[in-house]
Amino acid sequence: MVDVQHIAKLARLGISKKEEKKLADELSAVLDYFEKIKEVDVSKIEPTSHPYLLENVMREDKARKQTPEKVNKLIGVMPEREGRYVKVKSVL
Secondary structure: OHHHHHHHHHOOOOOOHHHHHHHHHHHHHHHHHHHHHHOOOOOOOOOOOOOOOOOOOOOOOOOOOOOHHHHHHHHHOOOOEEOOEEOOOOOO
16 A cells, blocks of 8 residues: 555645555556566567657758749748848747
């Protein structure tokens, strides 16, 4: 029961005595299941960090040359600007 009280305190949870008993039983069941999982032989299984073989599918970030007309047209449609710069709200 002390473990349940300690975990509840760490999680900043207020639990009643009734809840404490129920949570102790559930925690015990979870820990028993972990002990059961430890019995599985995984010596021939290669460790993985992810079950799927994924690669970065994003394109490389490269600057592209734009014509001055296209740049001026884009800047021209912005609601707020200062010269060739677009004004945005402060983030911080």
